[in-house]
Amino acid sequence: NAGVMQNPRHLVRRRGQEARLRCSPMKGHSHVYWYRQLPEEGLKFMVYLQKENIIDESGMPKERFSAEFPKEGPSILRIQQVVRGDSAAYFCASSSNRMNTEAFFGQGTRLTVV
Amino acid sequence: AQSVTQLGSHVSVSEGALVLLRCNYSSSVPPYLFWYVQYPNQGLQLLLKYTTGATLVKGINGFEAEFKKSETSFHLTKPSAHMSDAAEYFCAVSLNTGNQFYFGTGTSLTVIP
Numbered sequence: 001n002a003g004v005m006q007n008p009r010h011l012v013r014r015r016g017q018e019a020r021l022r023c024s025p026m027k028g029h030s031h032v033y034w035y036r037q038l039p040e041e042g043l044k045f046m047v048y049l050q051k052e053n054i055i056d057e058s059g060m061p062k063e064r065f066s067a068e069f070p071k072e073g074p075s076i077l078r079i080q081q082v083v084r085g086d087s088a089a090y091f092c093a094s095s096s097n098r099m100n101t102e103a104f105f106g107q108g109t110r111l112t113v114v
Numbered sequence: 115a116q117s118v119t120q121l122g123s124h125v126s127v128s129e130g131a132l133v134l135l136r137c138n139y140s141s142s143v144p145p146y147l148f149w150y151v152q153y154p155n156q157g158l159q160l161l162l163k164y165t166t167g168a169t170l171v172k173g174i175n176g177f178e179a180e181f182k183k184s185e186t187s188f189h190l191t192k193p194s195a196h197m198s199d200a201a202e203y204f205c206a207v208s209l210n211t212g213n214q215f216y217f218g219t220g221t222s223l224t225v226i227p
Contacts, residue, residue, distance in 0.1 A: 004157075033214065042118075042204055042217035043158075056213040091157060100208040101146055101165050103215060107157040 004094050004106035005074075012112045019079040019086070021109045025094030032075040033103065034067060037089040049075060082113045116141050118205050120218035128226045133177075133192040135221045137205030140186065145207040147188040148215065149179055152202040161203075164188065175199070200225045 005024040013019050025032050030051050035043040045059040049069035060067070064082075069075040079086055089110045093103040121136040139145060146165045150158040162173025169181040175198075179190045188205060202222050206215040 006157075035217075040123075040219075042219045043206075043215075044217070045214040048213045059214070098213060100210055100212055101163070104160075105150075105158040107155075110155070 004092055004104050006090075006092050006106035006109050008109060009107060010110050010112070012114060013082045014114055015083055016081050019082050019111055019113075021077040021079075021090050021092075021111070022074045023077070023092030023094075023106060024074040025092075026104055029094035029096050029104075031095045031098060032069050033093045033095075034075075034077050035091045035093065037091060037108070039088075043091060046077075079111075082111070084113050087111055087113045116145065116207055116209065116212075116216045118207055118216050118218035120203075120205050120221050122221055123219065124222045124224070126224040126226055127195045129197055130194050133190070133195045133199065133223065135190040135203050135205075135223065137179075137188045137190065137218060138186055139188065139205075139207045141207060141209065143209055143211070144183075145209055147179070147181055148206040148208070149173065149177070149188070149190050150204045150206060152204065152220075154201075158204065161190070195223075195225045197225050197227065199223060 032049045034046040037043045047067045048056040064080045066078045089108045091108045092106045117140045119138045148163045149161040162171045164171045164181045172178045177192045202220045204220050205218040208215045
């Protein structure tokens with residue numbers, strides 16, 4: 001049973017470009033969460049999605065960031081017009097129910113904006 | 115509001131010595147508590163968790179943690195450090211009614227041979 005799969009593992013983008021980060025949850029998991037880890041900091045919640053629905057996006061920046069979890073395929077975190085401050089590690093987690101007693105994390109995508 | 119405080123961003127211990135990583139939380143309701151380990155350029159791996167029941171929780175790799183409600187703490191311990199324990203450790207809390215984990219800022223553990 002494969003774990004949470006994220007790709008790419010490393011992504012380099014120039015300022016102004018778009019970044020697309022993908023997350024395939026564990027088999028049987030329909031709840032997906034995105035977290036961002038800035039250097040020297042802990043993980044900060046961004047968004048919680050359940051198939052085709054955004055449940056909680058209270059941690060998402062109001063502009064340039066969006067997320068989706070379509071009926072078929074992986075969850076996508078999209079960052080438009082990236083800036084240097086977007087450089088971070090982005091982690092996806094999945095669970096079989098609402099994330100309060102368990103969560104399985106992917107290996108993350110490390111985004112570098114140059 | 116929920117918050118997690120990890121005292122000591124860097125901890126160094128000698129190989130074979132006791133490991134103690136501190137975690138205190140603030141929560142308006144009884145939380146669920148977690149410790150995760152992160153190796154360089156890797157994701158987070160669950161070490162142990164407390165949800166209900168016995169307050170002393172045993173996890174993988176010889177780690178354990180005790181939930182102390184009166185002290186709002188969930189410190190992580192291991193009797194004897196191994197070189198392979200060198201990593202970043204994160205404490206986290208969640209709530210029964212919530213949608214997310216709240217993470218501390220992490221403690222980097224160095225094991226000295």
